[in-house]
Amino acid sequence: MKSVKALKWRYATKKFDPNKILPAEKIEILKRTFNLTATSYGLQPLKLVVVQNKEIQEQLMSASYNQKQIGTASHVLVICIEKSVGKDFIEKHFKTVQDIRKTPDEILDPFRESLIGSFEKKPIDEVKIWATHQAYLVLGTLLTVCAVEEIDSCPMEGFEPIKYNGLLKLDDHNLEAVLALPVGYRAQDDFFSELKKVRRPLEETVIEL
Numbered sequence: 001m002k003s004v005k006a007l008k009w010r011y012a013t014k015k016f017d018p019n020k021i022l023p024a025e026k027i028e029i030l031k032r033t034f035n036l037t038a039t040s041y042g043l044q045p046l047k048l049v050v051v052q053n054k055e056i057q058e059q060l061m062s063a064s065y066n067q068k069q070i071g072t073a074s075h076v077l078v079i080c081i082e083k084s085v086g087k088d089f090i091e092k093h094f095k096t097v098q099d100i101r102k103t104p105d106e107i108l109d110p111f112r113e114s115l116i117g118s119f120e121k122k123p124i125d126e127v128k129i130w131a132t133h134q135a136y137l138v139l140g141t142l143l144t145v146c147a148v149e150e151i152d153s154c155p156m157e158g159f160e161p162i163k164y165n166g167l168l169k170l171d172d173h174n175l176e177a178v179l180a181l182p183v184g185y186r187a188q189d190d191f192f193s194e195l196k197k198v199r200r201p202l203e204e205t206v207i208e209l
Helices: 002-009 024-036 054-062 068-072 087-101 105-121 124-148 161-167
Strands: 046-051 075-082 175-184
Touching: 002 124, 024 046, 024 075, 024 124, 046 054, 046 124, 054 068, 054 075, 054 161, 068 175, 075 124, 087 105, 124 175, 161 175
Parallel strands: none
Antiparallel strands: 046 075, 075 175
């Protein structure tokens, strides 16, 4: 029930206290959470940009329709997808599997070749959609861990990706921004923090067979 209590505590923070900064150990937890989240095939077609720079945050806020959370948060986490997931990317993943698990080639080769063949046939837009789905998996995990760690957060899709890409120089890393997650501590006068959580009744959202 500790997790349920934490999820009841969390809300999409509308106003952060700009004077409160998350300690390094909390950011380390979020970075490790990002890296440990499940992804399809275990490929992790994602990278995380951690922004703690008020000048950059102000620029990102302008590219986020002036949503104040970006500028006042302790940190802004930007979840990015790889622009391309092809043979080299997949082979690098399997090399990591082999280095860590010492799995023999005869076991890995069929899966490796199958994945390479599958991704080589996919249109770029289809791969982008697939990678974006993985970003949402990561976002959900980050939100849950934020709640458990009593870190306030606000998941955001409402920004201009092209401007984010430029401000963060993501093209240099073959990345595209897809989601933003400002994190920090709620302001004491954030009206929304006192509102009751609104959800459909459990019996309307869960089917038991």
